[in-house]
Amino acid sequence: xxxxxxxxxxxxxxxxxxxxxxxxxxxxxxxxxxxxxxxxxxxxxxxxxxxxxxxxxxxxxxxxxxxxxxxxxxxxxxxxxxxxxxxxxxxxxxxxx
Amino acid sequence: xxxxxxxxxxxxxxxxxxxxxxxxxxxxxxxxxxxxxxxxxxxxxxxxxxxxxxxxxxxxxxxxxxxxxxxxxxxxxxxxxxxxxxxxxxxxxxxxx
DNA sequence: CCAATATATGAGCATATATTCATATATTAC
DNA sequence: GTAATATATGAATATATGCTCATATATTGG
Numbered sequence: 001x002x003x004x005x006x007x008x009x010x011x012x013x014x015x016x017x018x019x020x021x022x023x024x025x026x027x028x029x030x031x032x033x034x035x036x037x038x039x040x041x042x043x044x045x046x047x048x049x050x051x052x053x054x055x056x057x058x059x060x061x062x063x064x065x066x067x068x069x070x071x072x073x074x075x076x077x078x079x080x081x082x083x084x085x086x087x088x089x090x091x092x093x094x095x096x097x
Numbered sequence: 098x099x100x101x102x103x104x105x106x107x108x109x110x111x112x113x114x115x116x117x118x119x120x121x122x123x124x125x126x127x128x129x130x131x132x133x134x135x136x137x138x139x140x141x142x143x144x145x146x147x148x149x150x151x152x153x154x155x156x157x158x159x160x161x162x163x164x165x166x167x168x169x170x171x172x173x174x175x176x177x178x179x180x181x182x183x184x185x186x187x188x189x190x191x192x193x194x
Numbered sequence: 195c196c197a198a199t200a201t202a203t204g205a206g207c208a209t210a211t212a213t214t215c216a217t218a219t220a221t222t223a224c
Numbered sequence: 225g226t227a228a229t230a231t232a233t234g235a236a237t238a239t240a241t242g243c244t245c246a247t248a249t250a251t252t253g254g
Contacts, residue, residue: 002188004126009119011191016116021242022106025113029101038201051243053202072200072251082190089186091099093179094108118212135231148213150232169221169230196254203248210241218233224226 018062019086023047024055031065032084035077115159116183120144121152128162129181132174 004012018024026045030036036044042052056076059065064083068075078084101109115121123142127133133141139149153173156162161180165172175181 002192004188006119008191009122009126012187013117013119013122015187015191016113016122017241019113020110020117022103022110023242025101025106025110029106039199048244049201050203050245054242057202069201069250074201080194082194086183086186086190089183090109090112091101093183094105094112095099097177097179114211120212136229145214146231147215147233151212154232166220166231171231197252198254199250199252201248201250204246206243206245208241208243211239213236213238215236216234218231220229220231222227222229224228 015062015086018059018064019090021055023051024059025087027052027055027059028064028078028083028087031076031078032087035068035075037070037073037075039073041076112159112183115156115161116187118152120148121156122184124149124152124156125161125175125180125184128173128175129184132165132172134167134170134172136170138173 019028023045026047027041030041030044038049038052038056041047041056042049045052047055056065056067060067060076063079065076066079068077116125120142123144124138127138127141135146135149135153138144138153139146142149144152153162153164157164157173160176162173163176165174
């Protein structure tokens with residue numbers, strides 16, 4: 001076990017907080033399928049566009065997703081494979097833990 | 098990507114919620130070192146015994162920790178290696194993500 | 195330029211969460 | 225038995241969180 005400083009523990013808590021909400025997990029699962037714009041994410045996750053946008057902002061600030069603007073649309077994608085890894089580690093636990 | 102039902106997503110969110118708080122992460126890190134009783138967990142995590150007990154109850158209900166009573170003390174330990182795996186996957190992300 | 199569309203943002207509100215404090219319960223020592 | 229110790233629990237409170245609604249900011253098409 002690596003020694004963790006107080007601020008690192010706080011950072012880790014914030015990371016897991018991103019995964020601690022069903023709406024955000026849906027968004028992450030959708031983006032795991034590939035890049036997607038806000039409107040379609042909202043539709044697929046059954047969320048308002050506003051709520052979706054708020055969540056995406058949080059995920060972007062935590063560097064869990066990236067965004068790319070194309071015309072008036074903004075395409076989001078997972079920032080890196082670590083995100084899927086965390087998601088899947090948790091998922092494996094509840095499915096066959 | 099496995100198809101996840103609504104209630105499974107909710108369950109997954111609850112699992113990650115357990116890791117979304119610095120106090121609980123400290124408790125988990127302490128228990129990763131080995132079994133420990135409530136008083137010593139509280140001391141090591143710099144939490145009140147009451148707060149510690151409340152957190153342990155939540156972790157126990159989620160089957161992330163086990164408890165074993167010895168006299169008037171109660172020893173807690175991580176329920177299984179999945180818990181460490183989730184913790185470490187997140188930790189690796191923030192340390193070298 | 196103006197209207198339509200896509201996304202972002204801030205305020206407000208309702209609910210959830212973490213903590214403390216007081217108290218309860220269980221066990222041991224005397 | 226009673227006192228002391230370890231842990232658990234419920235209520236209260238303060239703060240955080242997620243959503244909606246209204247509005248703002250692009251961007252495109254006419």
